[in-house]
Amino acid sequence: MDAESEGVQPVEPTTAAASNPETDLGHRRRLFMSQPSTLALRRQQAVCVRRAHKMYGSKKSPNVILDGLNMTVPKGTIYGLLGASGCGKTTLLSCIVGRRRLNSGEIWVLGGRPGSRGSGVPGPRIGYMPQEVALYGEFTMRETLIYFGMIADMSRRDVEDRTEFLLKLLNLPNGSKFVKNLSGGQQRRMSLAAALLHEPELLILDEPTVGVDPVLRQSIWDHLVDITKNGNTTVIITTHYIDECAQAHVIGLLRGGRMLAEESPQLLRQQYSAESLEEVFLKLAVLQNMGKRRRSSIAKEVIDNVTVPAISNPALDLSDEQDNAEISGEFGDNISMTSAIPDPIPTAAVSALPVPPEEDVSVSFCNNQFMSSHHLHAIIWKNFLWMLRNKGSMLFVVGLPILQTFLFCYAIGHDPTGLKLAVANYEMNEEMISKQYCPSIAGCNQTQLSCRYLDMLVRNRSMVMIFTHTDVEATDLVRQGKAWGTLTIANNFTESLTNRIESGRYVDDGTLDASELKLRLDMSDQQIATLLFRDLVDTYYSFVDHQLSDCDINPGIARIPVIYQEPIYGAIIPSFNDFVAPGVILTIIFFLSVAITTGAMLLERNEGMLERSLVAGITGPEILFSLLVTQFTVMFSQCVFALLVVFYFFNTTLMGSIWSVLTMCILSGLCGMSYGFVISCAVDTDRTATYVAMGSFLPNVMLCGIIWPVEGMYPLLRIISKIMPLTKPVESLRSILQRGWGLNEPTVYYGFITITTWAVVFMFLSILLLKFKKG
Numbered sequence: 001m002d003a004e005s006e007g008v009q010p011v012e013p014t015t016a017a018a019s020n021p022e023t024d025l026g027h028r029r030r031l032f033m034s035q036p037s038t039l040a041l042r043r044q045q046a047v048c049v050r051r052a053h054k055m056y057g058s059k060k061s062p063n064v065i066l067d068g069l070n071m072t073v074p075k076g077t078i079y080g081l082l083g084a085s086g087c088g089k090t091t092l093l094s095c096i097v098g099r100r101r102l103n104s105g106e107i108w109v110l111g112g113r114p115g116s117r118g119s120g121v122p123g124p125r126i127g128y129m130p131q132e133v134a135l136y137g138e139f140t141m142r143e144t145l146i147y148f149g150m151i152a153d154m155s156r157r158d159v160e161d162r163t164e165f166l167l168k169l170l171n172l173p174n175g176s177k178f179v180k181n182l183s184g185g186q187q188r189r190m191s192l193a194a195a196l197l198h199e200p201e202l203l204i205l206d207e208p209t210v211g212v213d214p215v216l217r218q219s220i221w222d223h224l225v226d227i228t229k230n231g232n233t234t235v236i237i238t239t240h241y242i243d244e245c246a247q248a249h250v251i252g253l254l255r256g257g258r259m260l261a262e263e264s265p266q267l268l269r270q271q272y273s274a275e276s277l278e279e280v281f282l283k284l285a286v287l288q289n290m291g292k293r294r295r296s297s298i299a300k301e302v303i304d305n306v307t308v309p310a311i312s313n314p315a316l317d318l319s320d321e322q323d324n325a326e327i328s329g330e331f332g333d334n335i336s337m338t339s340a341i342p343d344p345i346p347t348a349a350v351s352a353l354p355v356p357p358e359e360d361v362s363v364s365f366c367n368n369q370f371m372s373s374h375h376l377h378a379i380i381w382k383n384f385l386w387m388l389r390n391k392g393s394m395l396f397v398v399g400l401p402i403l404q405t406f407l408f409c410y411a412i413g414h415d416p417t418g419l420k421l422a423v424a425n426y427e428m429n430e431e432m433i434s435k436q437y438c439p440s441i442a443g444c445n446q447t448q449l450s451c452r453y454l455d456m457l458v459r460n461r462s463m464v465m466i467f468t469h470t471d472v473e474a475t476d477l478v479r480q481g482k483a484w485g486t487l488t489i490a491n492n493f494t495e496s497l498t499n500r501i502e503s504g505r506y507v508d509d510g511t512l513d514a515s516e517l518k519l520r521l522d523m524s525d526q527q528i529a530t531l532l533f534r535d536l537v538d539t540y541y542s543f544v545d546h547q548l549s550d551c552d553i554n555p556g557i558a559r560i561p562v563i564y565q566e567p568i569y570g571a572i573i574p575s576f577n578d579f580v581a582p583g584v585i586l587t588i589i590f591f592l593s594v595a596i597t598t599g600a601m602l603l604e605r606n607e608g609m610l611e612r613s614l615v616a617g618i619t620g621p622e623i624l625f626s627l628l629v630t631q632f633t634v635m636f637s638q639c640v641f642a643l644l645v646v647f648y649f650f651n652t653t654l655m656g657s658i659w660s661v662l663t664m665c666i667l668s669g670l671c672g673m674s675y676g677f678v679i680s681c682a683v684d685t686d687r688t689a690t691y692v693a694m695g696s697f698l699p700n701v702m703l704c705g706i707i708w709p710v711e712g713m714y715p716l717l718r719i720i721s722k723i724m725p726l727t728k729p730v731e732s733l734r735s736i737l738q739r740g741w742g743l744n745e746p747t748v749y750y751g752f753i754t755i756t757t758w759a760v761v762f763m764f765l766s767i768l769l770l771k772f773k774k775g
């Protein structure tokens with residue numbers, strides 16, 4: 001039929017020419033040269049694949065799956081795609097539904113190129129049942145079908161009617177059962193129901209009868225035969241049960257990256273004088289091997305054991321001297337399916353059939369329109385339902401930032417207390433040392449001033465004194481890790497200090513030396529050492545202030561002539577907590593959003609739902625937008641709770657507007673979500689996603705000025721730091737919190753601009769990845 005419509009005589013496989021491959025080849029080449037364009041014809045088929053090449057792996061070590069494959073699926077037929085496990089059936093189907101790209105070759109589906117504007121492929125014209133179950137376990141069967149019905153823009157009434165029909169047809173239990181509670185076979189049938197629901201023009205079923213008992217298998221086949229009767233529905237089906245394909249109108253035998261034959265099962269059995277299709281497949285495989293080994297000796301035992309007819313089939317000849325591409329181009333359009341199609345369209349009528357309009361085959365951003373309301377409605381409904389069904393996970397997700405913020409506020413930024421200081425105070429006697437007590441006397445007196453100083457030190461709770469007999473003993477305690485430092489006080493400290501203050505410039509060296517507090521610290525912990533030093537010095541100033549004031553002497557004479565006045569911004573004793581809080585808040589929100597979004601996307605993708613939804617016509621932007629909507633609600637509550645903890649429970653400094661703080665946090669969450677989209681679109685496995693997220697977490701913390709000022713970085717890193725997503729926002733938030741600055745300040749609005757820009761860039765990148773990253 002097809003060949004005639006193109007003015008080409010069909011080539012009967014058992015003609016005399018068949019016995020002479022050279023003559024046959026020449027004849028075919030001439031026919032090929034004289035053919036008019038086959039484009040119109042290809043577009044009349046349900047599916048037409050020409051010279052398809054597909055490989056996995058790198059160019060250096062390619063794993064060729066499709067090697068110049070041709071396939072023709074006429075409209076209104078059941079096409080059984082057969083082949084050994086791993087021969088590339090699923091790969092071919094995913095190229096047909098537009099989820100993978102060929103390395104070269106052409107695919108026409110329902111008159112258009114998959115993915116082209118207006119082709120409807122991927123989209124509602126296709127019903128796709130992938131090999132894996134690809135359904136949400138947490139949904140009931142009815143909810144699952146409602147979701148797919150919404151995508152296909154079916155009315156609720158139609159969905160209900162079809163649901164009743166399909167549950168009955170596929171012998172499925174009550175629709176209120178959760179998919180996860182169905183048996184393996186029932187889940188597969190449920191998956192088939194989802195593909196059949198909207199009565200698509202083209203049904204692509206990847207092993208729909210696995211795990212199905214023979215009676216039910218027969219009723220599925222009966223249904224397929226029934227729906228193809230009117231010629232409006234086409235079915236492509238792969239199966240491991242070769243003999244069930246006897247009911248197909250055409251079967252395609254795939255091997256070695258090529259179609260060995262495309263014929264009706266009856267004709268194939270006749271041609272190859274075979275009892276069963278399995279026998280046909282075996283003979284064709286031997287023929288293909290003979291072609292491959294033309295110049296070598298053919299495995300004798302195979303030839304001995306399998307009788308093969310002399311049939312000319314160019315697809316079986318893989319020898320180098322043929323121009324395979326040219327031959328296959330002709331061969332594919334010339335298959336004779338005289339008995340294949342139940343109600344063949346008359347030859348003359350084919351040429352009279354209207355040719356579908358020319359299509360724009362350029363890669364469009366999405367298939368039909370940027371976003372469709374029923375798609376968005378379906379996915380958002382599905383996302384919220386998923387959240388409702390996973391309350392535990394959602395509580396964890398919302399609770400986690402609260403927990404982390406509590407942890408941060410309790411664990412970070414507070415001054416250490418109870419630090420042990422070994423004190424060799426030679427003003428103390430044996431009894432005092434044994435009692436570990438140094439009595440402090442208030443008022444204007446010059447008795448054991450060292451004890452007064454030490455008492456003040458203890459009162460600020462940062463230090464605990466261990467009194468020793470000698471400075472050597474004190475040093476030993478530090479060496480053993482039992483104290484953070486030693487303080488040595490001379491036996492005439494009180495007298496010397498008084499003399500030093502009273503004598504001023506005339507004080508002698510001995511007095512000066514004896515009036516000094518000699519400090520040796522364990523500097524291995526910078527924070528503790530700095531704090532000890534700060535407290536020892538500050539307490540000394542207070543001690544001198546008190547002592548001199550009590551004696552009516554101006555304490556100014558004992559102070560160093562540098563005075564800390566009221567700070568312009570911040571507190572006089574700055575809190576580390578205030579410094580790191582902005583960075584920590586933004587980092588928690590950013591990376592939790594990354595984790596949640598990546599998790600949601602990968603869950604969807606790994607369960608096959610993403611693939612399935614994309615084939616059903618959902619576009620990348622729609623998926624991202626809907627996830628954005630649902631994840632936003634989660635992220636918003638995370639921000640609100642985290643800020644409540646920080647400002648309400650812990651009174652972290654907030655000088656500026658809380659609304660600016662909230663907006664910055666939300667933008668940081670949005671940016672994290674978009675970054676999460678990029679990760680989940682770019683990587684293939686959960687593990688890689690975790691590595692990427694973790695891998696980017698630490699550089700962010702180190703380079704964004706969160707724990708150390710950017711001004712202290714290596715100059716090159718300072719430049720990198722400036723363009724990191726969180727650096728400017730952290731600076732901005734710090735200024736809002738501590739300086740009380742508003743959006744009119746450049747430091748503040750640069751932060752907002754930076755985080756928004758990154759969010760948009762990440763979002764754009766993920767749309768591109770979703771669109772272009774296909775197998």
Ligand SMILES: Nc1ncnc2c1ncn2[C@@H]1O[C@H](COP(=O)(O)OP(=O)(O)OP(=O)(O)O)[C@@H](O)[C@H]1O
Nearest residue numbers: 056057065083084085086087088089090091092775
């Ligand atoms: N994403 C991928 N990356 C690399 N190789 C792949 C990928 N997907 C499939 N393959 C390889 O391509 C070959 C064909 O796989 P495909 O799933 O298409 O076979 P199949 O005929 O559907 O097998 P089965 O009948 O067992 O489902 C296999 O060798 C498989 O390992």
